[in-house]
Amino acid sequence: xxxxxxxxxxxxxxxxxxxxxxxxxxxxxxxxxxxxxxxxxxxxxxxxxxxxxxxxxxxxxxxxxxxxxxx
Amino acid sequence: xxxxxxxxxxxxxxxxxxxxxxxxxxxxxxxxxxxxxxxxxxxxxxxxxxxxxxxxxxxxxxxxxxxxxxxxxxxxxxxxxxxxxxxxxxxxxxxxxxxxxxxxxxxxxxxxxxxxxxxxxxxxxxxxxxxxxxxxxxxxxxxxxxxxxxxxxxxxxxxxxxxxxxxxxxxxxxxxxxxxxxxxxxxxxxxxxxxxxxxxxxxxxxxxxxxxxxxxxxxxxxxxxxxxxxxxxxxxxxxxxxxxxxxxxxxxxxxxxxxxxxxxxxxxxxxxxxxxxxxxxxxxxxxxxxxxxxxxxxxxxxxxxxxxxxxxxxxxxxxxxxxxxxxxxxxxxxxxxxxxxxxxxxxxxxxxxxxxxxxxxxxxxxxxxxxxxxxxxxxxxxxxxxxxxxxxxxxxxxxxxxxx
Numbered sequence: 001x002x003x004x005x006x007x008x009x010x011x012x013x014x015x016x017x018x019x020x021x022x023x024x025x026x027x028x029x030x031x032x033x034x035x036x037x038x039x040x041x042x043x044x045x046x047x048x049x050x051x052x053x054x055x056x057x058x059x060x061x062x063x064x065x066x067x068x069x070x071x
Numbered sequence: 072x073x074x075x076x077x078x079x080x081x082x083x084x085x086x087x088x089x090x091x092x093x094x095x096x097x098x099x100x101x102x103x104x105x106x107x108x109x110x111x112x113x114x115x116x117x118x119x120x121x122x123x124x125x126x127x128x129x130x131x132x133x134x135x136x137x138x139x140x141x142x143x144x145x146x147x148x149x150x151x152x153x154x155x156x157x158x159x160x161x162x163x164x165x166x167x168x169x170x171x172x173x174x175x176x177x178x179x180x181x182x183x184x185x186x187x188x189x190x191x192x193x194x195x196x197x198x199x200x201x202x203x204x205x206x207x208x209x210x211x212x213x214x215x216x217x218x219x220x221x222x223x224x225x226x227x228x229x230x231x232x233x234x235x236x237x238x239x240x241x242x243x244x245x246x247x248x249x250x251x252x253x254x255x256x257x258x259x260x261x262x263x264x265x266x267x268x269x270x271x272x273x274x275x276x277x278x279x280x281x282x283x284x285x286x287x288x289x290x291x292x293x294x295x296x297x298x299x300x301x302x303x304x305x306x307x308x309x310x311x312x313x314x315x316x317x318x319x320x321x322x323x324x325x326x327x328x329x330x331x332x333x334x335x336x337x338x339x340x341x342x343x344x345x346x347x348x349x350x351x352x353x354x355x356x357x358x359x360x361x362x363x364x365x366x367x368x369x370x371x372x373x374x375x376x377x378x379x380x381x382x383x384x385x386x387x388x389x390x391x392x393x394x395x396x397x398x399x400x401x402x403x404x405x406x407x408x409x410x411x412x413x414x415x416x417x418x419x420x421x422x423x424x425x426x427x428x429x430x431x432x433x434x435x436x437x438x439x440x441x442x443x444x445x446x447x448x449x450x451x452x453x454x455x456x457x458x459x460x461x462x463x464x465x466x467x468x469x470x471x472x473x474x475x
Binding site: 042044046047049050057058061065 | 397398401402404405406408409412420421422425
């Protein structure tokens, strides 16, 4: 604030009935999905694997403990 | 913006205009930047529902539980007020945790926004105290025993611990004096949070918002109103739908059924568990067998959060351009989720070991932060040097070939 920013003003001259909104949404859908997956799969695995792995380990340890006491 | 009301140039209104209407905001901020205003909305919801609940609530050990049932059954719309307030607290924490992790990912804590971050941590601390105190007021089993467990932690302080606990309780156990003062403090603290939030915004407006690229955005800013206002409105509507699902379809799913049993000092619940938003900190507390050690660990959590802007050594602000930090960030998120899960498990194998490893993992992120920045800087320097060497090598090769 107070640094003399010149704010841009956006002035619409096109009729709203002429606007084309989300025209390329479906045509680019596959490409964008593939890009998101290729950029983020490592991060996703970094998040999911420790949580899922630890949860599965803990459950199996508890089951082993139960079987140990039953025997 | 071409025609503005002249009243906006008058004192007070001009401040309102400069900070909420014509305020220059980066044009590239994503929807992750909407959680700040959403947190403000949650605070307003909590204060409004809380004030109306307080009109019908009685802060006495013999009447508190019954007064809450009176609100639920007899007061017109009382059930809605109660469920909005209880679930609103959970929503507040969801929003603030997402806001916090967004700040962590995009480096919003880095210079020059250290004060914004520190004030945010102070607000989080105030929220935790307020929520803890508020949970005691219904005077259910979890209210009473949760209050007993957490306030007893102060007895770990050497020499003066027991005196402090007696002073906190207003007696020799959690009783009527405790409930009364907790009601008073629970009414007061949200207004302290509101004041701290105004300071948080003032500190933010000193240098302006961060953005997903983490770079200076002075070259392209847009007015807060109407663009960011409309963008935040999308978030507010999505939040309202999410909030309504809990209030109207699953109002007790985030709570504990034992809190529908009136408090009984003669009967200890089998598993004393705080609300979900306290579970990660509770897990860290329980990981250390020593009482004072556990309390110190909780203190260290907040000290680490406060110290983060000052231990960061990275030249790059946003994790968009820090692939190594990205992995550590997601490991931290995984660690926090694990801690939350461990917090509601009994204190037995293998949960104890997992909790201890997860607690170390949490502090590891803060320990590695200063080293990570320097490693990344070295990698960038080496890659620039490699690139410069390969450019030089190809140039010399082409000169040599031409000569030959």
